[in-house]
Amino acid sequence: MAVYRFIISGKVQGVWYRKFVSENAKKAGFKGYVRNLPDTRVEAVAEIENDERLKEFIEILKKGSPYSEVKDIEIEQIEDIKFNDFEIRY
Structure with a gap:
């Protein structure tokens, strides 16, 4: 088991991106979190x-x-x- 950090850029804030990632990650059995960053990117961390x-x-x-x-x-x-x-972390 390893833990990975992902930084996602693009149009990913204010467009339900975190909700989508959280719901689908839960369904697939992943553990971790997703959150907005102050610079308009999104961070996700997950156990893989x-x-x-x-x-x-x-x-x-x-x-x-x-x-x-x-x-x-x-x-x-x-x-x-x-x-x-x-x-989802805030």
Whole structure:
């Protein structure tokens, strides 16, 4: 199990993006969070079991809500953090 941090840029604030990511990540069984950043980007952090699950999570981030437009996703592996669920942070 590894923990990854994703920074998503594009039209991702004020377009139901966090709600979409949170709902779909929960449905798929991911644990972590998603939140807006002050610079108009969005941060997501998730526990990922393997490469296949990483691809699945990235697809959720890429798809986004019908109103969003993802231009770029930066990915980095970070120190392990344990989560109980997937949530929207404010």
